[in-house]
Amino acid sequence: MPEGHTLHRLARRHQRLFGGALVAVGSPQGRFAAGAAAVDGRILARAEAYGKHLFHRYERDLVVHVHLGLYGTFTEGELPAPEPVGQVRMRMVGPTHFTDLRGATSCEVLSAAEVRALTDRLGPDPLRRRPDPERAWTRLHRSRVSIAALLMDQSVIAGIGNVYRAELLFRHYVDPYLPGRDLPRDTWEAMWADLVTLMRDGVRRGRIVTWPRQLSVPPGSRSRPGAARVAVYRRTGEPCPRCGTPVRTAELVARNLFWCPTCQPAPPP
Numbered sequence: 001m002p003e004g005h006t007l008h009r010l011a012r013r014h015q016r017l018f019g020g021a022l023v024a025v026g027s028p029q030g031r032f033a034a035g036a037a038a039v040d041g042r043i044l045a046r047a048e049a050y051g052k053h054l055f056h057r058y059e060r061d062l063v064v065h066v067h068l069g070l071y072g073t074f075t076e077g078e079l080p081a082p083e084p085v086g087q088v089r090m091r092m093v094g095p096t097h098f099t100d101l102r103g104a105t106s107c108e109v110l111s112a113a114e115v116r117a118l119t120d121r122l123g124p125d126p127l128r129r130r131p132d133p134e135r136a137w138t139r140l141h142r143s144r145v146s147i148a149a150l151l152m153d154q155s156v157i158a159g160i161g162n163v164y165r166a167e168l169l170f171r172h173y174v175d176p177y178l179p180g181r182d183l184p185r186d187t188w189e190a191m192w193a194d195l196v197t198l199m200r201d202g203v204r205r206g207r208i209v210t211w212p213r214q215l216s217v218p219p220g221s222r223s224r225p226g227a228a229r230v231a232v233y234r235r236t237g238e239p240c241p242r243c244g245t246p247v248r249t250a251e252l253v254a255r256n257l258f259w260c261p262t263c264q265p266a267p268p269p
């Protein structure tokens, strides 16, 4: 699933291509026909993201809310736009470019008040201007729930997904099963600062890079040396880049968790 950096990157891109311009909005597939008709021919005032949500704000308080979910994607191109291919839920056409949305979990028109109600339920987003990490700490440090589950809870922090979660815990030597209330305050502060840096870097690059390195090739192996961008995410069984212990995986709240049992040990009882 796309994490927050992807949505913020999309918002910036849409702002650059369509912001302040009159746009034509349609739903070639038909599922968003009524919503598209409500904003078609209006000026897109601003595109912005909050966590994993994308908002296209139009004049007169109308907002198109998009949540990509697991399968949603935007594609784009220069005008003239070709005939839509496949299930295009929304097509937006601006002065120079068009973009097509397919496969999203949500694509709907909301009022500004409905958007506020939605964002009020989200935790601070490290990529927004002046996020309030204290709100996240208030939730974390009172909870018996594991830190790994809390980090994925969008009402605690908005925008983190499975990759940032695994990498952040690894970088700060935190046992994923540690209850939120046992996380030391200084560790949390370092994690938040690091998360802001990592996610901003993700927006710039368009990909998550938390632990770049060349992979070594075992002697005698014919495989070519590769490069890795993350430390533990989806690297089950491979040596931890810090200590060499095989990376472990387990399922937690229906998502796979990855960690190094040596670098992120459970605290003594």
Ligand SMILES: [Zn+2]
Residues within 6 Å of the ligand: 240, 241, 242, 243, 244, 245, 260, 261, 262, 263, 264
């Ligand atoms: Zn390790």
